[in-house]
Amino acid sequence: MGGAHALAAPALAAARGTRYQSGMVMEEKLKAILEEVRAARGRVLALTGAGISAESGIPTFRGREGYWVVGSRNYVPQEMATKEMFDRRPDEVWRWYLYRFGVCRTAEPNAGHRALVTLEARLGERFTLVTQNIDGLHRRAGSKRVYTIHGDAAWVRCADECGLGRIDQPDMGRRDAATPFTREDRARLTCPRCGAWLRPHVLWFDECYDEENYSADSALRAAGAADLVLVVGTSGATNLPMQIGEIAFFRRIALVDVNPEENPFSELARRSPRGFHARGGACERLPGIVELLSA
Numbered sequence: 001m002g003g004a005h006a007l008a009a010p011a012l013a014a015a016r017g018t019r020y021q022s023g024m025v026m027e028e029k030l031k032a033i034l035e036e037v038r039a040a041r042g043r044v045l046a047l048t049g050a051g052i053s054a055e056s057g058i059p060t061f062r063g064r065e066g067y068w069v070v071g072s073r074n075y076v077p078q079e080m081a082t083k084e085m086f087d088r089r090p091d092e093v094w095r096w097y098l099y100r101f102g103v104c105r106t107a108e109p110n111a112g113h114r115a116l117v118t119l120e121a122r123l124g125e126r127f128t129l130v131t132q133n134i135d136g137l138h139r140r141a142g143s144k145r146v147y148t149i150h151g152d153a154a155w156v157r158c159a160d161e162c163g164l165g166r167i168d169q170p171d172m173g174r175r176d177a178a179t180p181f182t183r184e185d186r187a188r189l190t191c192p193r194c195g196a197w198l199r200p201h202v203l204w205f206d207e208c209y210d211e212e213n214y215s216a217d218s219a220l221r222a223a224g225a226a227d228l229v230l231v232v233g234t235s236g237a238t239n240l241p242m243q244i245g246e247i248a249f250f251r252r253i254a255l256v257d258v259n260p261e262e263n264p265f266s267e268l269a270r271r272s273p274r275g276f277h278a279r280g281g282a283c284e285r286l287p288g289i290v291e292l293l294s295a
């Protein structure tokens with residue numbers, strides 16, 4: 001870059017907003033919201049969904065990649081991920097999850113996950129992460145203060161709720177969609193306390209949020225106590241995340257939605273006087289947002 005150009009560039013950036021390494025311009029309203037929260041040493045609640053994991057190559061499993069054939073019928077994910085299906089065909093539900101978990105295991109945390117680790121390191125107890133993702137990527141990236149409101153693939157618990165608590169998922173070896181379910185698998189997935197099936201520690205479509213398994217009350221409390229709710233890559237298809245967005249909206253808590261698409265959170269953010277829809281993906285937008293919030 002030539003001398004004259006180098007002098008002109010900062011003035012141009014100041015006029016349009018701060019330019020970050022990714023080359024994007026931080027919008028003025030977003031900057032003002034983040035700087036206000038930083039100056040007040042505010043509390044931040046980050047809420048993440050499938051979008052941040054998609055950038056690591058994990059599909060949502062709500063579409064075709066989640067379809068599953070049992071006998072002569074093709075099931076959609078909203079039928080597979082149910083207590084009702086598990087009670088009928090625990091072996092097939094497990095086979096489906098072991099295939100999904102195999103996809104998660106080969107994925108790596110991305111710049112979006114890492115930006116939230118940086119934010120936690122700088123804010124300490126002023127930071128809470130609430131995630132809908134069961135893939136464990138936040139944990140593997142190094143996040144500690146995490147509520148996994150839809151569960152975590154790393155754990156199993158007794159399907160009969162005998163009081164075993166959550167334990168590590170047994171090592172089931174390498175799996176793909178074609179791996180058969182064996183007698184040995186059945187033995188590994190047996191509750192050591194009562195002999196019932198072990199189940200994935202995940203919230204199913206026909207089940208309710210609770211505090212004991214999914215920290216639902218803690219997540220809502222953290223939202224109510226926040227000075228900024230930072231929503232990343234979620235479409236608001238499930239109930240508890242939407243409640244968190246509404247708490248932010250109705251209590252006039254600053255609300256920033258990071259998402260390449262329009263969604264119910266971006267709509268709330270647009271209607272809020274202290275809201276902003278930061279259009280884009282987590283890897284592109286979060287590093288700059290974290291710098292402004294905590295540098």
Ligand SMILES: [Zn+2]
Nearest residue numbers: 158162191194
């Ligand atoms: Zn048991």
